Amino acid sequence: MSVHRPAQRVTVPQLMAYKGTRKIAALTAYIAPIARLLDESVDMILVGDSTAMVGYDMPDTLSITTEMMSAHAAAVVRATQQACVIVDMPFGSYQQSPSQAFANAAAMLAASGVAGVKIEGGRVLAETTRFLVDRGIPVLAHVGLMPQYVNTMGGFKAQGMTDVAARLILEDARAHAQAGAFGVVLEGISEPLARQITADLDILTIGIGASPGCDGQILVTEDILGLSGDRIPKFAKRFGDAAQVIRDAARDYAQSVREETFPTLDHCFGVRPKA
Template sequence: MSVHTQAKRISVPQLMGYKGQRKIAALTAYSAPFARLLDDALDMILIGDSTAMVGYALPDTLSITVEQMAAHAGAVVRSTSHACIIVDMPFGSYQESPQQAFSNAAGMLAASGADGIKMEGGVALADTTRFLVERGIPVLAHVGLMPQYVNTMGGFKAQGMNDESAERILRDAKAHEEAGAFAVVLEGIAEPLGRRITEALAIPTIGIGASPACDGQILVTEDILGLSGARIPKFAKQFADVGSVIRTAVEQYAQDVRDEQFPQLEHCFGVKK
């Protein structure tokens, strides 16, 4: 006789059920220490390909690999028990064909234990979403400003600012909904468009620089904690200046070492009291 236990971690169907009920709170995480701190408060944690820029100081998100993303995702999964964990598909790991996307997505989920993947792209990638979902891989779509398309978009520029662009992004979102995506990230788009897409879709929308009307919000954790340097994106809000706390602590540590105040005998082994 099998023993059934109720899973504590929020599932993909639960996230979908929050549509119209309550907002979805999500942030990024790339390492175990951050993931442990975020877990209890959030509905979803994303191991974003922003790992490339935030974690590796790369100029964009294009060069991070499947293996790197799977390793970071595994660290986040192992150090959490509550939030639904989604991992980004890196650039070049899914655009070639649905079969390529399935192989890489399945490999990342198997290696990390994450609950689903996120994939950037418009109507052209909807068939890939359908292919993955039909084979058991939950897909979080991502439309609007898509960092992996930075070269074709001409930089990190707000999207949907005219009627033609807005209609295209609406079609992108609807195509992924029809293909079976469980939710869609709306990044860097005109506020009225974010509101319009949220009202048009039966699946949740998760905004990042979109609209307060979105069914949820996601930000890069380092942006809200003051760990991203002097420039904070327009769509982000800094909720704490953790950077200054870290700097003060490190300065105090360095001074104590130089002043021979640390370590003391209490920090050593084999010392008789």
């Protein structure tokens, strides 16, 4: 006889219930130590394909693979107990067909234990969202500035800045909502548009460079910790300086080694204690 333990994690339905009642705090993570530290504070952790740029120093997000994302997602899930964990589907793993998307999404969920997947794209991918949701895979959509579309967008540029462009993004978000997505990430779009989408749709809106009126906010953790270099995106804010802490610790360690003050015999094995 199996014993079912009550779920302790924030679930996708719980996240959806927060709309209109409380703001959702979300951050990215791709390694266990960072995920473990974030877990007690945030509602959702996204294992983003920004891992490609932040973790591997790739020029964009296009080269990371399903296997790599699954491995990072599994590490984040193992290291956490409370936050709802969502994983990005990498470029090329879901655009070909809904069947391709389901096969890859199901494999990623099975390998990692995440609660759902995020896909980038407008109305053309609403059918894929419906296909996944109907088969038991929660979907977080992503419209506006979409890093996986960097080549067709001509770079990382704000979106929805004209009436025509804003209407198209609104239609993109609405199509995913109608297809069953539990939420939509609104990235790099005009503030009034993000506020309108949040008011018009019943699903969650998670903003990044969008509007304080969104149902929640997400940032790349390395940006808020000062680990992304000197350039901070307009939509981000540095909440701490972990880079300096790491520099100081590394400097002190290296100096101790060179001065032969570390290690001492207290850090060694097989040493008889002094009488």
